[in-house]
Amino acid sequence: MDLEQQALTTTSPGSLSWRLSSHPITLLTFLGFRISSLLVYLFGMLFTDSLVMIFIITILLLAADFYYLKNIAGRRLVGLRWWNEVDPATGDSHWVFESSEPGTKVVNATDSRFFWLAIYAQPMLWVLLAVVALLSLKFIWLPLVVIALVLTITNSLAFSRCDKFSQASNLAGSALGSGNLAGSIASNMVGRFFR
Amino acid sequence: MGRGDYQNPSLEDDELIDPDDADLNDFDDPLDHRPAPASSSSRAPLVSGTIGSSSSSAPTNTNTSSGWTSRIPGEDRRAPTNTIDESVWDTLRRDLLAVWSKMREVLYPRYLLGGDMGSTTSFSELAGRFGNVDVDALLGQNHMTPGLRDWDLWGPLLFCLALSALLSVRSREEQRGVVFSGVFAMVWVGEAVVTMQIKLLGGNISFAQSVCIIGYTLFPLVLAALLSALGLYWIARIPVYLLLVGWSMAAGVSILGGSGVVKNRVGLAVYPLFVFYLGLGCLCFIS
Numbered sequence: 229m230d231l232e233q234q235a236l237t238t239t240s241p242g243s244l245s246w247r248l249s250s251h252p253i254t255l256l257t258f259l260g261f262r263i264s265s266l267l268v269y270l271f272g273m274l275f276t277d278s279l280v281m282i283f284i285i286t287i288l289l290l291a292a293d294f295y296y297l298k299n300i301a302g303r304r305l306v307g308l309r310w311w312n313e314v315d316p317a318t319g320d321s322h323w324v325f326e327s328s329e330p331g332t333k334v335v336n337a338t339d340s341r342f343f344w345l346a347i348y349a350q351p352m353l354w355v356l357l358a359v360v361a362l363l364s365l366k367f368i369w370l371p372l373v374v375i376a377l378v379l380t381i382t383n384s385l386a387f388s389r390c391d392k393f394s395q396a397s398n399l400a401g402s403a404l405g406s407g408n409l410a411g412s413i414a415s416n417m418v419g420r421f422f423r
Numbered sequence: 424m425g426r427g428d429y430q431n432p433s434l435e436d437d438e439l440i441d442p443d444d445a446d447l448n449d450f451d452d453p454l455d456h457r458p459a460p461a462s463s464s465s466r467a468p469l470v471s472g473t474i475g476s477s478s479s480s481a482p483t484n485t486n487t488s489s490g491w492t493s494r495i496p497g498e499d500r501r502a503p504t505n506t507i508d509e510s511v512w513d514t515l516r517r518d519l520l521a522v523w524s525k526m527r528e529v530l531y532p533r534y535l536l537g538g539d540m541g542s543t544t545s546f547s548e549l550a551g552r553f554g555n556v557d558v559d560a561l562l563g564q565n566h567m568t569p570g571l572r573d574w575d576l577w578g579p580l581l582f583c584l585a586l587s588a589l590l591s592v593r594s595r596e597e598q599r600g601v602v603f604s605g606v607f608a609m610v611w612v613g614e615a616v617v618t619m620q621i622k623l624l625g626g627n628i629s630f631a632q633s634v635c636i637i638g639y640t641l642f643p644l645v646l647a648a649l650l651s652a653l654g655l656y657w658i659a660r661i662p663v664y665l666l667l668v669g670w671s672m673a674a675g676v677s678i679l680g681g682s683g684v685v686k687n688r689v690g691l692a693v694y695p696l697f698v699f700y701l702g703l704g705c706l707c708f709i710s
Contacts, residue, residue, distance in 0.1 A: 279600040299514050314629050321629040323497030328507045393499035
């Protein structure tokens with residue numbers, strides 16, 4: 229426990245303030261896409277009566293967010309990336325989960341916390357909105373919510389898979405290399421704690 | 424680990440000899456806690472660095488790595504740093520170029536225009552070049568351009584949105600939302616059904632790939648919907664829309680025909696596609 233406390237105080241620079249980020253523009257764009265799709269869906273009706281308009285804007289924002297998270301934010305903020313490959317001969321698709329080489333990429337604690345917080349909070353919020361849409365019998369919004377759920381949950385699952393792999397080998401690598409097993413376990417626990 | 428093999432080398436075991444083409448992907452996943460088979464542990468000396476050694480000699484991290492996402496089928500990889508650190512602009516440019524290369528396949532259905540698919544003339548020279556290969560295998564492998572192999576959903580998404588929006592523009596105010604979501608759902612369901620049909624016929628194509636291709640071939644129909652939204656006179660619509668549906672069809676057949684759908688079943692496989700395009704064309708006509 230005190231190890232964890234100690235690790236907590238040492239990682240206090242990783243608090244949720246974008247000024248501490250090492251990629252502030254990437255981080256802010258990422259958060260912007262994430263939040264704006266939700267905002268447009270929730271409050272779009274205040275500005276326009278056109279359901280179609282809100283639908284289109286929300287979907288485009290969701291798609292942009294998906295793309296940005298998958299190909300840019302994940303790579304730059306935490307050094308993770310995933311994609312799908314198709315074997316042209318058989319047509320089997322094949323998922324690849326990639327993480328950066330240990331030691332070559334320093335992941336900023338602030339970036340990492342923002343990233344994981346956003347990546348897990350978003351699907352939960354959409355689930356909540358799906359329940360609201362169901363209960364208030366607004367079935368016309370359900371396709372949109374379903375698309376949002378599929379996009380956000382795909383990213384969450386894929387990135388947590390990437391992260392499992394990177395954590396497993398990082399932990400092992402540092403334990404082997406420096407013998408500082410306790411420290412790496414503690415930082416790992418802190419890392420898990422703030423997802 | 425694996426060192427014992429040196430006392431007792433067995434040359435029959437091919438796994439002992441490191442394959443030249445082994446790369447990072449062949450290495451053990453530390454998430455896998457099945458006991459490493461002898462063949463894979465004997466490969467470990469090839470691995471320089473952390474991954475190989477960590478996977479075999481660090482059993483302490485079992486609790487951190489066992490997770491339910493590990494059940495997602497797939498492969499974990501270490502990134503070569505040069506690609507994971509590429510600039511945002513490089514990423515965007517690469518993906519935009521990929522989208523453009525797919526668009527080009529649709530704009531110019533070259534397998535159809537540059538030599539008929541079914542005819543043997545275009546394949547005889549190819550077959551001559553590659554020696555004695557059977558044409559079906561050629562159809563399955565060589566006729567999908569690299570651009571079409573890596574799929575994305577930008578095309579399907581954007582064209583589907585454009586189609587639904589353009590078709591709903593001219594509808595009555597109170598029906599607009601219904602028309603929009605109706606067309607939107609119809610396009611995605613149609614793509615899924617056509618893809619299922621192709622898969623069931625034994626096409627060597629993944630689900631998402633087929634959805635991607637069908638989505639991109641909607642481009643001529645988006646033009647049709649645009650003309651409708653602009654208020655083209657109905658007599659003029661008939662030939663123009665038939666032409667546009669034909670264009671979509673040509674692009675679809677040209678791309679899907681070469682995707683490994685068994686050659687003598689191309690007609691069967693693309694017939695639902697034709698119905699799909701025709702239905703959307705009719706929607707454009709009446710809107």
